[in-house]
Amino acid sequence: MNPLNVFSKAKILWVSVLDSSRILTYTVGTRISHRGYAKKSSDDCRRACVDIPPDVDPVCPLPCERRKKKKESILHKIKLKIVEGGTNFGTPFRNLQCKDKVCKEVEVPEQKALEAPIKKMPSLPPPRPGVQVAVLGADTNLGQYIALLLKQCPCIKKLRLYEPTDTKSSECTRDLCNVVQDLQHIDTNCLVEAYSCTCNDLERCLQNSNIVLMLDSACVSTHMPLEKRFECQAPAVKQYADIIAKECPNAFIIVCTSPIDCMVPLIAETLKETGWYNPRKLLGSLAVPEMRASTLAARALCLEPCYVHVPCVGGTEGLSLVPLFSKALEYFDFSEQNAELMTQTVRCAPITVGRCDGQCNKSAELSEAHALAGLVTKVAWALLCKDVPRVSGFVEIDATQVISPTRFIGVNVLLSNKGICDTIAIPHLHPRELKLMDLAITNIQINEDIAINWYQEHMNAERETCKIVAKTDFNYPKKYLTLEKCNPCS
Template sequence: MFRSVARSAAGKHLLRRGYATDSVPDRKVAVLGAAGGIGQPLALLMKLNPLVSQLALYDIANTPGVAADVSHINTRSEVAGYVGEEQLGQALEGSDVVIIPAGVPRKPGMTRDDLFNINAGIVKGLCAAIAKYCPNALVNMISNPVNSTVPIAAEVFKKAGTYDERKLFGVTTLDVVRAKTFYAGKAKVPVADVNVPVVGGHAGITILPLFSQATPKANLSEEEITALTKRTQDGGTEVVEAKAGKGSATLSMAYAGAIFADACLKGLNGVPDVVECSFVQSTVTELPFFASKVKLGKNGVEEVLGLGPLSDYEKQGLESLKPELKASIEKGIKFANQS
């Protein structure tokens, strides 16, 4: 099945990024929130990744069915489903990478901020369990609002004495995926060849695609760059509105999550020069967390890369996003330290 997937454009893309069938180390990946809208397609995509030897699927309900379904796929990894808090420790033990899409999705008219109290509480509990059962795992945070949930996770790990800033990632890959797709459409270039760094955060104006650094180069007007930036920032809302109350960006988010998890696995396995954008602890700006390109290695983040040359429009965008991103980070830290 994976061979037929690999023949497609997406499959070729994934293979280029290190989905290989060579002999690789055993790696356990846990997906927390595996029965949800993002979790189910993410579980499928991780089952297709030959770098995964064990796939642990966890949720508060319905996980055994998802695990049974996915386990029938004839790829390398062994799948186990875990349900309820009493089985969370078992799901996490021995994990190399933990992916967290758990939480409630955004509904029409709901801002990312509206999600905060529910998802922040879920993330706090899950991170306390990670600190206890697999403190050395790379943690890929998908649960929104990422600008706050990553700082919450950091505080939980600090309290537990397990915090390693190299191993905590906010998954902003969907912003990159969207920026690439939208840019390719406007520039009329093959999307597989496109690269666009996206920096800042993972909500609204905190998302800053650096189209001045996009490759291949295209001679786009200021108006086109402005429109592309806005569309990338509003990509989530575009999907929420198109689904008309029936959900949010689940399939594209699962794809982005799978791409980032694969990059983490490649880094762990010693593949050189693995670079992705991610929201991490950072000194790139004066803010404690910031999304930029990071080099991944055997311990997670090997190097947080700088922003590079920015256009005047991007410099303005960077200054505009800082107050909102700062407030979201502080909100997360405050929530984590409330109790």
């Protein structure tokens, strides 16, 4: 057989087989991918049956809430291609409708108003520490001026004013209670209270006090001699010291009762007897003469008083007071004549002002109130550990530091929360000031002896009185004449 014929027959056979497979594939593919179309009279467009939306149910126009939208997947796409008959992938799509149940209207909740935002309250600052000050002798104009200045001090939380005598007989024309009510209107945190001797309020006034300020009584005049002033005020000062030892033994005592040179030793002896004497908490005021000396030196030098400071040493008044004008300004010395004139002016300032005012018991009350209020403020800040101020005061000195026949002398001291923490030694003095200092120490010694002698006589008189009372009460019993007088209920 010819091989060409065989090849041509084989070729014809394979061509026929391939043609039959194409016809079979085409018929199967057309049957599977055939999609039915529907015509509508009003719509010429032909769409797939699956794309035609279902009829709207008149009972339930909304779809059922239970129907959930499914995420499209490969099976979902295959189902879209199947129109007739069932397959392994499931049945064609159907629109699930709720025919038996009536759709309920969805109730939309009412919107509630939002709550007001809560404001953050600022945290309150901690309470500011303060001290309690008792002013003894506040029935005078000087005491009221000091109370007005101390009411404005932020470091004082309570201010107690005590009148040792009846206000009607004093020089002040206003009742102390009215003054306190007037001071309460000042917008500061300090509380002001009034106490009177008529109600025996001295113990209540001194209770838990941190600073005690002793002032002159209303019956004392600047023209009175030293011995007479001391005899007038010594009993009251002795009573103050006794009550201080009972009610506030740790209080800082500032003595402004003239004569200060005599009152400070008297208070020291009284506190020693009670066992509560602390030399660090007892100070005689030198603020007034120091203020006058500094102001006078500043005017003489044509400078502001804040740049000039004249320390005062020795005593507190008269010949015992020695202002050190040589230390007023560095590298400057007054002439001897000018220094003597200014020293005499400072010593005689209370009497000079009293003559200008006419017939008056007290003089220079406004300037004294300013100086004493500044001293009390410095002591208060020192007790609160806010500052270590340097002040001049009449205090008990250490015999190892200053060789002097007197126990008390006016020097510069440093204050702290424990009282007087350090005593500054007297600086190198001018020869003129050295002579004045020798005379001042002699006068201080005389004033100290006056106070100690009076205290010993007073104590001896009290002991004699106690002995007489004891003999009368216990050694000599009463003799009752009748039985009715023995009955305590009769």
